[in-house]
Amino acid sequence: MGSLDGKVAIVTGAAQGIGAAIARRLAADNARVVIGDLNLQGSSKVAEECGHGAFALKLDVGDPESVGDFYNEVEAKAGHPDILVNNAAIVPFIAWDEVDFDHWRMIMRVNLDGVFLMCRAGSDRMRIEGTKGRIVNICSNTIFAGTPNMAAYVAAKGGVLGLTRSLATELGGHKITVNAVAPGLTASEGVLDSPHKEAFDFVEMLQAVKGKGTPDDIAPIVAFLASDEAHWxxxxxxxxxxxxxRW
Ligand SMILES: NC(=O)c1ccc[n+]([C@@H]2O[C@H](COP(=O)([O-])OP(=O)(O)OC[C@H]3O[C@@H](n4cnc5c(N)ncnc54)[C@H](O)[C@@H]3O)[C@@H](O)[C@H]2O)c1
Structure with a gap:
């Protein structure tokens, strides 16, 4: 018996990093995990590790057609989703002087439009009597810190916070909860492969508890917010x- 027995949980962007840790954790709590990611090879490997009937599908969260096809396939293979974790995002490192409209749109398309598209279609499918739907959006503590070299990203994640609040109101009547988790700097594959990796010492200096954040530090709170227990x-x-x- 796990706390997510019988639940179908979608996790986007779970081919690696924080998403993969979330997928593994939800599966350990007995959810049937569906991974949607651009990287089908990586996500299929994570799905295999998850077990419990987990499977992976190719998904571009910023493309309405891809999102529609994804949900149709999930429905056909696993039924309606109970849990949606919007984790997929691009984590850029780019000086403000180099931010042009193409970059801005690229980030908004995936990091904010993608969350909208997944919630729009996902919440419709959760409005089935008896489904205590759970949406967990992965935000970022950069929205409070105003972290440099990430202007479009920080703006998009601020949008995720706003959407989380408004969707909680829109969907509360259906007993669907909508929350966000805002990680700090975390040693995911994406971060370790970017200039962000140079920031760990500085960030540690600002932390109340010392150490280096890992994807496994983020997953447990997502699992709790996805559970029936978190209904309030x-x-x-x-x-x-x-x-x-600290705020
Ligand atoms: N790692 C950090 O320090 C940190 C801090 C705060 C917030 N976050 C957030 O956590 C989440 C995961 O970050 P991470 O560091 O593990 O990222 P990562 O770069 O390691 O992995 C991102 C995953 O998203 C997938 N992806 C990218 N674009 C996609 C798209 N259009 N459609 C579907 N999948 C797509 C990638 O293929 C990849 O598997 C993101 O929302 C990120 O903004 C990360």
Whole structure:
């Protein structure tokens, strides 16, 4: 018996990093996990590790057609989703002087439009009597810190916080909760492959609890917010960053 017995849980962007840790954790709690990611090879490998009937499908969260096809396939293979974790995002490192409209749109398309498209279609499918739908959006503590070299990203994640609050209101009547988790700097494959990896020492200096954040530090709060037990929490954004941001 796990706390997510009988639940179907979609996790986007789970071919690696924080998403993969979330997928593994939800599966350990007995959810049937469906991974949607651009990287089908990586996500199929994670689905195999998850077990419990997990499977992976190719998905571009920023493309309405891809999102529609994805949900149709999920429905055909696993039925309606109970849990949706919007984790897929591009994590850029780019100086403000180099931010042009193409970059801005590329980030908004995936990091904000993608969350809208997944929630729009996903919440319709959750409005089935008896489904205590759970939506967890992965935000970022950069929205509180105004982290440099990430202007479009920070703006998009601020949008995720706003959407989380408004969707909690829109969907509360259907007993669907909508919350966000805002990680601090976390040693995912994406971060370790970028200039962000140079920031760990500086960030640690600001943390209340010392150490280096890993994807496994983020997954447990997502699993809790996805559980039936968390039914009294909605519209919240929870920082998971060893106390770097205290508000
Ligand atoms: N790692 C951090 O320090 C950190 C901090 C705060 C917030 N976050 C957030 O956590 C989440 C995961 O970050 P990460 O560091 O693990 O990222 P990552 O770069 O390691 O992995 C991102 C995953 O998303 C997938 N993806 C990218 N674009 C996609 C698209 N259009 N459609 C579907 N899948 C797509 C990639 O293929 C990849 O598997 C993101 O929302 C990120 O903004 C990360």
């Amino acid at each position: 929490i909605t519209g919240q954004t929870i920082n998971v960053d060893a106390g770097m941001v």
